[in-house]
Amino acid sequence: MAQILIIEDEKSIQRMIEYDLKQIGYNVDSELDGFEGYKKASSGKYDVIILDLMLPNMNGMDICKKLRSEEVSSYIIMLTAIDDEYNVVQGFEVGADDYVTKPFSPRELTARIKAGLRGRNVDKKTDVLKYNDITIFQSSYEVVKGKIIVDLTLKEFELLVFLVINKGKVLSREQLLTNLWGFTYDGDSRIVDVHIFKLREKLDPQADYIKTVRGVGYKII
Amino acid sequence: MAQILIIEDEKSIQRMIEYDLKQIGYNVDSELDGFEGYKKASSGKYDVIILDLMLPNMNGMDICKKLRSEEVSSYIIMLTAIDDEYNVVQGFEVGADDYVTKPFSPRELTARIKAGLRGRNVDKKTDVLKYNDITIFQSSYEVVKGKIIVDLTLKEFELLVFLVINKGKVLSREQLLTNLWGFTYDGDSRIVDVHIFKLREKLDPQADYIKTVRGVGYKII
DNA sequence: GAGAAAATTAACAGAAAATTAACATAATAG
C-alpha cells in the first residue's frame, strides 16, 4: 500500500489526517519537526508527503526545494493557513504538486491524495499480484499458477513481476535491463530474451501470455 | 509545447485564461459547448484540460468520467463556482487531477498547470491517439479499428502515429524518412510508398484515410 | 573448496519485416 508522510506540527491536525489515512489503509508516518521530517522524506520511500509550511527548524518551502533538488519524486501536497496568491505560486515553483489551505475538509484532502497517487501510478505496491490464473506473492517470492507452485529463479521472478506491474505496456530490453539489472549493466541485451524464454516455458508452453513486439520489446497482456 | 484545452462557457473567464496561457507559450484551444469540448478532448492530444462544471449540453463531471473511461490521460483541472466538499470529492472520483474554485487567481491556475505538466511523464500525453474509428495505444503498440485489433509492423505503426500527429499536414517522403528512418538514411524514398500501401491495405481497403498529394507526399485527413 | 544452481554469453536457424526492383496504372503538362 501507499506510503504517506505527514510533516505537521499542529498535533490536532496531524492526528486527524493520520487517522483518516490509516482508515483507508495507507501506511502513514508522522513528523512534528521540520528537519526530522525532511530527513525522513529524503529517503524517497514515500509516495505522498503532506507538508505544512510553518514548521520548527526547517520550513516547508525549504524542505520542498531541497527534496526536489535531490530528485525525490514523491507527490508533495503543501498545507497552510495562509491563503495568499504569492505563497501558492511560490509553493508550486519550489516543486509542490498540490496546495491546500486550512481549514480544509478531510475528505477533500484524501481525494487529492488519491488523485495524486492515481496520476503517478504508485498505488500498485501491493504484495499479492494477480494475473489471469497466476498469483504472485512478492514478499515470499512465490508464484502459483492455478494450484500449482511454479519454481522461478530470482531473475525470472523479477521479470514476471515487472511485466505484470506494467501490464499492457511494451517494455524494451533497455527498460528491462535498467530496471531489473541496474543502470550500470552494459552487457548484451539479449540476456532478456533467454529469461523471457525460460519464463514462457515455465509458465505455460501453450498460452502466450508474454507477447513479443518485434523491434521494440516484450509485454504481458 | 504543451497542448491545452479550455472548456468553459463564461466567455470572460475563458478569454482571460486563454490569454494568460498563450503568453506563456502554450498552444490553447477553447470550446464553449460541453459536448463539442468533450469531442475535442476525446482526441487525447491535450496535455491539460481545464474543465468547467456547468456547461451547456454536457456537464463537466460527465465529460471527465467519459474521458477517463476512454483512457484519455490528459491532466484534468476542474473549475467551478461551487466550493462544496461533495463536489470536490466527486470531481476527484470521476478522475479529475485538480480542482479549483472560482474566483481563482490566474497565477495560481498557471502554477497548477505547470505542476500538472511537471508531475506527469510527458510521454503520457500522447499515449492514446484517436483518429476516426482508429485508436492507437502507443505504450502497448496496439492499434484498434472499431473493435478489431489491427496488426501492424513497427514501421507501419510509426508511420501511422506520425501521420496522425501531423493530421491534415502533407508530409513529404523526405520528412517521413528523416523522422522515421533517421537522417542518415539515404536509400530510395520509394520505401515510403510501400509502407503507405500496406498501411492502407490493413487499415481499410475501402476508405481512403491516407491521401496522396501528387508531387508532394502523403497526409491523413 | 566441491558441487549445484543460476546467470550470462555465444551461436545458429528460422521467421518476420524492411527494402529493392520491376511492372502496372493513374494523373498531368503540353
Added chain:
DNA sequence: CTATTATGTTAATTTTCTGTTAATTTTCTC
C-alpha cells in the same frame, strides 16, 4: 490526346530480429 512523370502494386531479395539450445562463467550452498 499523347508523352511523361508520379504513384500503386506485387514479387523477390536482403536484412534484421527473435527463439532456442548449448557452453561457459558466476554465484550460492553445504
